Each structure stands twice: as C-alpha cells, then as structure tokens.
Amino acid sequence: MNKLIIFDLDGVLVDACNWHKIAFIDAVKAVTGTTILSDYHDQHLNGLPTKQKLKILGITDPKVIDQISEIKQRMTKEL
DSSP states (O other), X not given: OOOOOOOOOSSSSSOXXXXXXXXXXXXXXXXXXXXXXXXXXXXXXXXXXXXXXXHHTTOOOHHHHHHHHHHHHHHHHHO
C-alpha cells in the first residue's frame, strides 16, 4: 500500500499568503533594516516571487538577495 502526503503552501489547499508576507517583511528588515508596511506589501508585492519583490524595492545585491531569500524560506517554514 502506498502512503502519500501532499504539501501545498501556495494557496490552493492551505492559505499561506500571510505566512509568506510576514516572513518576507521580517527577512527584509533583518537584513537591511528597512521596514515594509503590510499595506504596501498587499498593494504592490503580494503574490510576486521574492526576487521580483526585492527588485521592485531596489535591492539588487546578489549577496543581500540570497540572505533575504534564505531567511524568508526558513521563517515561512517556521510559521
């Protein structure tokens, strides 16, 4: 008998949108000290991939992008 567990965190089975937002905002603040308002995220960044969000915010340094992405992924899993 096969056993299967399905994980889906992109909004189809589990609404994880808020988790991603919190993790992104916190990761950006942890690395850059920049505060992103929740309303700004909702209006301009919601639903976009992390790297695209960072580009919109003017964050282009590959090392900073990698740091933010790693922290965001870890925080999303914790949430």
